[in-house]
Amino acid sequence: MKKSIDWAEANAACEALTEQQDSLTRDIVTRLAEKWTLWALAELAEADAPLRFSRLMERVEGVSQKSLTKVLRQLERDGLVTRAVFAEVPPRVEYAITDLALEMLELVHPLWQWTTVNIAKFEAAHATYDHEVPARVKRA
Amino acid sequence: MKKSIDWAEANAACEALTEQQDSLTRDIVTRLAEKWTLWALAELAEADAPLRFSRLMERVEGVSQKSLTKVLRQLERDGLVTRAVFAEVPPRVEYAITDLALEMLELVHPLWQWTTVNIAKFEAAHATYDHEVPARVKRA
DNA sequence: CTGCATCCGTTACGATACTG
DNA sequence: CAGTATCGTAACGGATGCAG
Numbered sequence: 001m002k003k004s005i006d007w008a009e010a011n012a013a014c015e016a017l018t019e020q021q022d023s024l025t026r027d028i029v030t031r032l033a034e035k036w037t038l039w040a041l042a043e044l045a046e047a048d049a050p051l052r053f054s055r056l057m058e059r060v061e062g063v064s065q066k067s068l069t070k071v072l073r074q075l076e077r078d079g080l081v082t083r084a085v086f087a088e089v090p091p092r093v094e095y096a097i098t099d100l101a102l103e104m105l106e107l108v109h110p111l112w113q114w115t116t117v118n119i120a121k122f123e124a125a126h127a128t129y130d131h132e133v134p135a136r137v138k139r140a
Numbered sequence: 141m142k143k144s145i146d147w148a149e150a151n152a153a154c155e156a157l158t159e160q161q162d163s164l165t166r167d168i169v170t171r172l173a174e175k176w177t178l179w180a181l182a183e184l185a186e187a188d189a190p191l192r193f194s195r196l197m198e199r200v201e202g203v204s205q206k207s208l209t210k211v212l213r214q215l216e217r218d219g220l221v222t223r224a225v226f227a228e229v230p231p232r233v234e235y236a237i238t239d240l241a242l243e244m245l246e247l248v249h250p251l252w253q254w255t256t257v258n259i260a261k262f263e264a265a266h267a268t269y270d271h272e273v274p275a276r277v278k279r280a
Numbered sequence: 281c282t283g284c285a286t287c288c289g290t291t292a293c294g295a296t297a298c299t300g
Numbered sequence: 301c302a303g304t305a306t307c308g309t310a311a312c313g314g315a316t317g318c319a320g
Contacts, residue, residue, distance in 0.1 A: 004242070005249050007186040013256055021259045028255050028262060033173030035293080046147040053302055064294050069303065079265025090301045091300080100261055102144070107251040109145050114247050115168050116153055119161045121240055122168060125219025175313075193282060204314050209283055230281045231320080 028078065032108065036063050036071050041097060044081060045105055050094035080104070168218060172248065176203050176211050181237060184221060185245055190234035220244070 014022060031037055043059040044051060057068050072095055075081040080101035086092040154162060171177055183199040184191060197208055212235060215221040220241035226232040
């Protein structure tokens, strides 16, 4: 069960990237954990069809217009969603998830799954933490 | 190659969690992508031995003391690293990665790997994005 | 050596009001 | 309907100085 990562290989892969590519990799992964990104992607994936801005906003419960707009713009820039504007009145804009994003979600899913399965361990860790004295271990 | 996620099942798993557990799951995943968290964990995993604060700080290039301290405290609370204080002079504090964190890294690794392998696609997406008019599609 | 306290600029996010 | 503009709050993260 302990297949342990090959760090030599992993480092080699990292160093094969340009400075810029390495930075971009970091950015992509970081963005995944911004407050609404994963949620929005998951809703688009689950819908399995293009969604209008307002439909998507209903599903991503609690997001503000501003934040959703920003997140979607970023995802579009990253090639993870497509944005289709229809010149109608009233205006219609549809967002859809790309194959690239679907592939990515396939990899994020096991991580999420594992976290939910092991959530008890994290709860336990938090419960026992209080004992520790954060700063000094010192006696009086 | 398109094994697509079973959303019904995924949702069921989510709803089996308490409000608090769901929130904690989100927190854990979110923290993984905070600026230094993954990097610090990876260094501890690669070292495969406890590291002193200053050794770790050398390896996590560019991190400030403040940020590293904060990250390590959080990881300790989450049960992902252990912190051993030795009552010596000068003081020695050693950080080590836990099995829980190693298990987690196993799942994060493929995501990172995939991102580096597909980095060209993201670069391409960014390169072609400029054409789009972010706001109005309007004619003149 | 470890790491807390403080200052400070930047970014994230929400609420509200307004436009095509 | 789908944003943009503006405002205010909060959190992030670096730099520096100090303490045990």
